[in-house]
Amino acid sequence: MKIGLDIMGGDFAPKATVLGAIEAAKILPEGQQLVLIGDKDVALSILQENNFSAENFEFVHTTEVIGMGEHPAKAVIKKPGSSISVGFQLLKDGGIDAFSSAGNTGAMLVGSVLSVKTIEGVIRPAMSTNVPKLTGGFGILVDVGANADCKPEYLPQFGVLGSLFAESVYGMVSPRVSLLNIGEEEEKGNALCQAVYPLMKENKNFNFVGNIEGRDLFSDHADVYVTDGFTGNVALKMAESFYVISLKKQIKDEFFARFNYEQYGGSPILGINAPVVVGHGISSPEAIKNMVLLSRDMAQSGLVEKIKNAFQ
Template identity: 65%
Template sequence: MKIGLDIMGGDYAPKANVLGAIAAHPLLSPKEHLVLIGDTQQIKPLLSENGFNPDHFEYIHTEEVIGMGEHPTKAIVQKPNSSISIGFNLLKEGKLDSFASAGNSGAMLVGAVFSVKTIPGIIRPCLSTFLPKLSGGVGLMVDVGANADCKPDILLQFGILGSLYAENVMGINTPKVALMNIGEEDEKGNMLSLATFPLMKDTQLFNFVGNVEGRDLFNDKADVIVCDGFTGNVMLKLAESFYVLTLKRGLKDEFFDRFNYENYGGSPVLGVNAPVVIGHGISSPLAVKNMIMQSRDMITTGLVGKIQAAFK
């Protein structure tokens, strides 16, 4: 198994990514190898400073980087030697089993679709994020930013993708899938949710439990919450602010501590032909370590193959 990691992506690259790789190494089996993609002249001194044997990793050298503010499609096309472009080429060629980066998220989405392609039958891939539950568990929300505008059949597919991830990677048996709405009643919502609800109600592809509201994000009414990417991204950014606000107010609370993005690593891209994880731009070493472990779990569970089988 070869797990690809973009060392140059993110606000604190390359140091945070290198330290995250070092932290992940003891948790990987001898057959699970990290491939670091980036400037080896910056990577190896950081390994040396931390007393880490560089022979534990494999390296693909490049000095070109896609900046956080660059146009995603233009950057992928115009910078074929960037760490993100190289990572996706290796993934496409089967020389990597997964690829993760805390770099330009738009470039990561474009790169995934251009290289390993969308799984046949899937209209649009989606981004997912994790929701801490008051009961102690964790839920999943899809989509959180890849698709601002959606149609009912796209949301139906998001339900399938989220259910498969929750069951296979998160270990939730028969995940409860719900549609985010402005009310629990069947007839509530805008045109999109009103058209989506009957599709989900009639499907046998996942365990649909009806509509949920914003106040249900962190309870146990659903394991997977489906929404368009515009709504999901607004809720994600709001949820992320809870942790920051508790720190600013000097509050210590175990539940709100679980809103720290570092605990989850990154956002899996669901619906493409290989495991891809997009990390937060401000990813710390802990976040990078968890992003690597998340990539490993997506490989070992055979998630992509199970999604491909579901959409045949």
């Protein structure tokens, strides 16, 4: 298995990404190799500084980068030599089995759809994140930003994607799928939620357990929380702030520590024809390592084939 990593993506790239690649390489077993996509000379220099052999990696050299502030679609088209574009071309051609980057999120979404494309039957790919539970473990929140504006028919598909991801990658048995809403009652919510509820209730492709409110997001009421990308992204950013606040207030608490984004590595793009993970722009080496391992786990789990089968 070959796992592609964009070493030019992220606020602290390429140093943080290469250091993260070193940590991931220490864990990967024989038969699994990292392919570093980006400036090879810089990568070799960082590896030499850290006394780590370059023989642990394959390299695909490119110096062009899509910046964080660039327009995603325009950048992907105008910069075919960028580390993100090259990574997706390798993924499309079978040169790598999974791809991850902490670079421009929009470019990663655009690149996914333009290169490996959306799985047939999936209307819109979605992004997910892990949400810690007070009782231990975590749930899956989907969508967290890929689709700010959603039609009712999108969300039941998010339920299928999230359920299969939880089941395949994390081993959850018959994960409980819920709709994030402003009340538990079936008739509650805005026009979108009211239209979505009966569609999810009728869907036999996942274990639907009804609405949950925001206050239940960190409870054990469900395993997969479905929402539109706008609401999901707001919830994600708020959850991330819990960890930052706990550090600033010098609160040492195991639960708040589990809000640290570094532990989860990144957000998978679900519903496309290959494993792709997008990392946080401020990703540290620890986050990069976990992002790489998550993309590996997605490839190992056969998640893409399972999604294809579900949408046939």
